[in-house]
Amino acid sequence: MEFPICIVLGSLLAILVIVLLLATFIQPSEVQANGTASPSFSLKEITDESFDWLDFWRGKQYGEGPTSIDIRSVNYFSNGKFLNATIWFPKPPLSNSSLAIPQNDSKIDYGMYIDADFDNKTGIEGIDYVIEIQWDNSTKKWNRVVEEWATNTNVKILSKEQNYTDISENEGYVSIYADLNMLTSPVRYKVIFYAQEIKGKTWTIDHTEWLYIPPPKFTISTLPGSVDVRAGENSTVEVSVKSDEGFEPAVLLYSANQSEGVKLDFKYDRLKIPSYGVASTPLVISTHQNASQQPYTATIFANFTFPNEKFITPLLQVKSQSIEEQASLTVKIDEPVTFIDQISDFWQKLGSPINFVYVIAAALAPFVYALVKRSLEKHRIKSKGEQLRDQLKDENHSKS
Ligand SMILES: [Ca+2]
Numbered sequence: 001m002e003f004p005i006c007i008v009l010g011s012l013l014a015i016l017v018i019v020l021l022l023a024t025f026i027q028p029s030e031v032q033a034n035g036t037a038s039p040s041f042s043l044k045e046i047t048d049e050s051f052d053w054l055d056f057w058r059g060k061q062y063g064e065g066p067t068s069i070d071i072r073s074v075n076y077f078s079n080g081k082f083l084n085a086t087i088w089f090p091k092p093p094l095s096n097s098s099l100a101i102p103q104n105d106s107k108i109d110y111g112m113y114i115d116a117d118f119d120n121k122t123g124i125e126g127i128d129y130v131i132e133i134q135w136d137n138s139t140k141k142w143n144r145v146v147e148e149w150a151t152n153t154n155v156k157i158l159s160k161e162q163n164y165t166d167i168s169e170n171e172g173y174v175s176i177y178a179d180l181n182m183l184t185s186p187v188r189y190k191v192i193f194y195a196q197e198i199k200g201k202t203w204t205i206d207h208t209e210w211l212y213i214p215p216p217k218f219t220i221s222t223l224p225g226s227v228d229v230r231a232g233e234n235s236t237v238e239v240s241v242k243s244d245e246g247f248e249p250a251v252l253l254y255s256a257n258q259s260e261g262v263k264l265d266f267k268y269d270r271l272k273i274p275s276y277g278v279a280s281t282p283l284v285i286s287t288h289q290n291a292s293q294q295p296y297t298a299t300i301f302a303n304f305t306f307p308n309e310k311f312i313t314p315l316l317q318v319k320s321q322s323i324e325e326q327a328s329l330t331v332k333i334d335e336p337v338t339f340i341d342q343i344s345d346f347w348q349k350l351g352s353p354i355n356f357v358y359v360i361a362a363a364l365a366p367f368v369y370a371l372v373k374r375s376l377e378k379h380r381i382k383s384k385g386e387q388l389r390d391q392l393k394d395e396n397h398s399k400s
């Protein structure tokens with residue numbers, strides 16, 4: 001009887017292993033096939049200004065505030081399943097109030113707002129989810145709360161994690177994460193990090209810019225991609241900027257690392273990319289007579305920015321993170337024009353009209369020749385007649 005039991009147990013174990021393997025391999029492929037995986041990306045950092053607290057109700061800057069909510073930078077990354085971030089604050093003794101233990105009469109929160117469908121008309125001012133680390137004055141502990149915000153201003157609490165401890169007063173940081181599966185695994189979303197203190201009627205907030213995940217793609221290019229120009233002369237190329245669908249950024253163009261004797265001037269250095277996604281401007285490359293005669297790589301930069309957006313209240317206007325792209329343009333500087341070159345150029349330019357005269361002359365030559373010949377022959381016949389008349393006159397004169 002022992003033998004069949006072993007076979008049965010062995011078979012069950014084999015089936016269990018196969019099922020586990022299938023579960024392991026099938027799930028990722030389903031996520032990829034549905035195209036619903038959120039983007040994964042390596043560590044990024046955004047910095048924030050110092051001492052830039054805002055009066056939440058008035059949308060104006062405060063001159064003073066607690067350094068415990070003065071964001072200095074945020075690091076963030078994602079494996080596609082979680083968005084992980086660390087919000088950094090001044091470390092004690094720079095901090096003038098405790099990061100970890102708010103005063104009894106104040107409420108401090110650290111959080112992130114997420115526009116999960118990339119639509120600023122859904123949710124509250126575009127915000128669909130909130131993840132917030134909240135101080136609980138009754139338990140004297142931190143809680144992590146996840147909320148869903150509806151367009152009609154309703155709020156649903158999705159989860160509440162009590163006694164959240166990933167905060168360091170000594171090192172001045174707050175760690176925060178979002179379970180992206182809980183937020184419908186957004187393929188494209190925006191996030192903003194904030195810290196706030198609510199004390200009586202005073203609501204003080206500091207926040208970052210809106211961050212695009214993944215960042216939109218913009219390109220800059222020149223036509224042609226390289227240019228030959230003689231020292232002392234100018235040449236013009238076309239600079240084009242292209243934008244991802246759905247973005248209509250303003251663009252600031254500039255160049256850097258210009259070599260001595262070469263100057264780049266954009267006819268329009270500020271462009272607005274229209275809805276169809278492309279804008280362009282001429283770029284004039286001027287060279288000095290003494291410019292070094294060698295290939296030179298000019299770097300052209302394009303800074304893409306977006307209009308400010310409302311943030312929770314109409315009075316709070318928030319910038320989005322700007323994006324910078326660059327392109328290279330090879331400028332080959334040839335020797336300057338000499339006096340001989342100028343003479344040659346002069347004759348080359350004259351070549352066309354002179355050739356035109358030759359062609360006209362060649363075309364008219366047979367006609368002119370015939371005209372002259374006829375004239376000469378006519379002249380010859382007239383002379384013979386006159387001679388004959390003279391001869392007859394002479395003969396008549398002698399007879400008489
Ligand atoms: Ca700040």
Ligand SMILES: [Ca+2]
Binds near residue numbers: 120123128
């Ligand atoms: Ca939204």
